[in-house]
Amino acid sequence: MAEPWKFLNSKILQSCRVFTLKKERYRSPHTGREHDFYLIDSSDWVNVIPLTPDGQVILVKQYRFGTKETSLEIPGGMLDERDTPVRAASRELLEETGYAGDEPILLGTVHPNPAIHTNRCHTYLIKNAVFKNPPKQDATEDIEVQSVPIAEIPQLIRDGKITHVLVIAAFYWYFSNKRSQGPRV
Numbered sequence: 001m002a003e004p005w006k007f008l009n010s011k012i013l014q015s016c017r018v019f020t021l022k023k024e025r026y027r028s029p030h031t032g033r034e035h036d037f038y039l040i041d042s043s044d045w046v047n048v049i050p051l052t053p054d055g056q057v058i059l060v061k062q063y064r065f066g067t068k069e070t071s072l073e074i075p076g077g078m079l080d081e082r083d084t085p086v087r088a089a090s091r092e093l094l095e096e097t098g099y100a101g102d103e104p105i106l107l108g109t110v111h112p113n114p115a116i117h118t119n120r121c122h123t124y125l126i127k128n129a130v131f132k133n134p135p136k137q138d139a140t141e142d143i144e145v146q147s148v149p150i151a152e153i154p155q156l157i158r159d160g161k162i163t164h165v166l167v168i169a170a171f172y173w174y175f176s177n178k179r180s181q182g183p184r185v
Contacts (some may be wrong), residue, residue, distance in 0.1 A: 003029040018042055018078065038116065045121040046088045047076040047170040049107070050099055050129035056147040058097050058129055063142065072146070072156065073167045076121075089124040095136050097145045101129035108173035112166060123170040125177075150174075 005026035014021040019042035027034050050058040057074070064071045075096040079088045089104040104124035112121050137143055148156070153171050156162045162171075 005029060008034065013038075039118055040116050041118045043079045043081075044085060044119045045076060045078055045112070045166070046085050046092060047074055047121060047123045047166055048089045048093045048104070048126055049074055049123065049170055049174050050093050050097070050101060050126045051150060052129050052147065055150050057150045057153060058093075058099050059146045059148060060096055061144040061146055071164055072162050073164050074170055076166070085122040086124065089122070089126065093126055093129070094132065095138075096141065096143055098131055098133050098135040099129045099145075100132045101126040107170070107177050110166070110169050121166050121169070123173045125174060 005028055008025040008027060010022055010024045012020055012022055019040050022039045022041055024037050024039055025034055026037060052058065059072055060075055061070055061072050063069070075093045077088065077092040077096070079085060080091075083091075086104050086106070090100065094100050104126050107123045107125050109120050109122045111117065112119065135143065135145070153162070154175070157168055157171065162168065
């Protein structure tokens with residue numbers, strides 16, 4: 001049976017703008033041996049599925065430096081200090097796309113990679129999304145806003161047009177909640 005390991009100590013190796021790299025030492029509950037683990041510590045993230053009144057989902061296309069390719073995604077980002085996930089969802093949607101809508105509905109939460117990441121990613125649905133004003137993207141963002149019918153999303157995933165795992169997880173939450181809850185989602 002998997003048991004918690006005993007935490008011994010932690011050391012920050014590098015502090016970056018969006019995460020901190022830490023080395024933590026733990027003792028195995030089974031062998032008593034000590035091991036070092038390297039963790040990426042950052043604030044929680046949010047993803048937003050914005051749906052327009054006519055059933056379009058607002059997507060963002062942007063260059064991603066990790067893959068060195070453009071990526072088709074939903075709006076999202078990190079929680080700011082003293083932010084709540086629900087507030088961050090509305091803020092990220094407006095900043096990245098210029099759209100706003102109804103109060104965000106939490107669809108689900110995932111751990112991006114529990115082996116090395118300490119944070120969570122919260123997925124929200126914002127219905128009745130309409131364009132309000134020009135986006136206010138960060139200096140490091142160069143985002144193209146697109147819209148597609150929500151019914152086309154599964155095919156975009158199957159065709160490899162949407163590959164970001166947290167976006168795929170977000171649509172999993174959307175489609176599974178839609179089936180189980182009917183018109184709410």
